[in-house]
Amino acid sequence: MKRLLSFLFLFPLVMWSQSNFSKAEKLFEAGKYDQAQPVFESFLKENPSHLKTIEYLGDIAGHKKSWDKAMVYYRKLKQLKPSEANYYFKYGGVLGMKAKESNKLKALGMIGEVKESFEKAIELDPKHIEARWALVMIYIQLPGFVGGSESKAIKYSNELLKLSPVDGFLSRGQIEEHFERYPAAEQQYKKAIAAGSTKIGEQMLASLYKNKMNKSVKKN
Numbered sequence: 734m735k736r737l738l739s740f741l742f743l744f745p746l747v748m749w750s751q752s753n754f755s756k757a758e759k760l761f762e763a764g765k766y767d768q769a770q771p772v773f774e775s776f777l778k779e780n781p782s783h784l785k786t787i788e789y790l791g792d793i794a795g796h797k798k799s800w801d802k803a804m805v806y807y808r809k810l811k812q813l814k815p816s817e818a819n820y821y822f823k824y825g826g827v828l829g830m831k832a833k834e835s836n837k838l839k840a841l842g843m844i845g846e847v848k849e850s851f852e853k854a855i856e857l858d859p860k861h862i863e864a865r866w867a868l869v870m871i872y873i874q875l876p877g878f879v880g881g882s883e884s885k886a887i888k889y890s891n892e893l894l895k896l897s898p899v900d901g902f903l904s905r906g907q908i909e910e911h912f913e914r915y916p917a918a919e920q921q922y923k924k925a926i927a928a929g930s931t932k933i934g935e936q937m938l939a940s941l942y943k944n945k946m947n948k949s950v951k952k953n
Contacts (some may be wrong), residue, residue, distance in 0.1 A: 862900055869889045873911045902924040906919075
């Protein structure tokens with residue numbers, strides 16, 4: 734009887750707490766991050782290990798470019814559930830953004846952990862597309878003497894091709910464009926369009942024509 738009374742007493746509190754989470758989630762989905770944040774923070778005080786709330790707060794911090802704050806949330810997620818690939822991907826992403834905005838010396842010290850985070854995401858989820866995309870871009874943008882590598886970028890692009898032809902062609906197009914092999918990039922973007930990437934593929938192709946090849950997109 735005592736247990737039943739305890740449950741009946743706690744039930745309204747649980748329902749109120751869950752309704753707060755639902756309210757914050759709806760605000761987040763509507764893009765009202767400033768309104769969602771304090772509600773999530775209040776919910777987290779009562780539920781300090783609630784994974785989704787921590788992830789939402791990390792996403793909000795990332796949206797606001799508060800990289801350090803976002804890293805704290807994603808690091809906590811990795812500790813609470815080290816088997817979740819997306820937590821490593823998101824952590825690597827915000828760490829990469831912080832490195833991008835830091836001075837060169839500080840950024841160089843972060844690159845290794847950024848790569849490791851994306852590689853760990855792939856290890857945990859062998860079909861993780863976004864982590865491979867991130868590694869492609871890292872390896873083509875970094876100078877060779879600090880770890881850049883066209884061959885490694887191509888390796889991940891080839892893996893993308895097996896998982897998703899569209900992503901494979903688009904990523905290879907980015908590699909070719911970066912190294913100024915514009916006709917080869919053009920062919921890769923056309924393959925991506927033919928494979929189904931009409932919007933993004935056409936945008937990349939149009940940008941290539943406008944900014945690198947001084948050509949116009951041919952209309953069908």
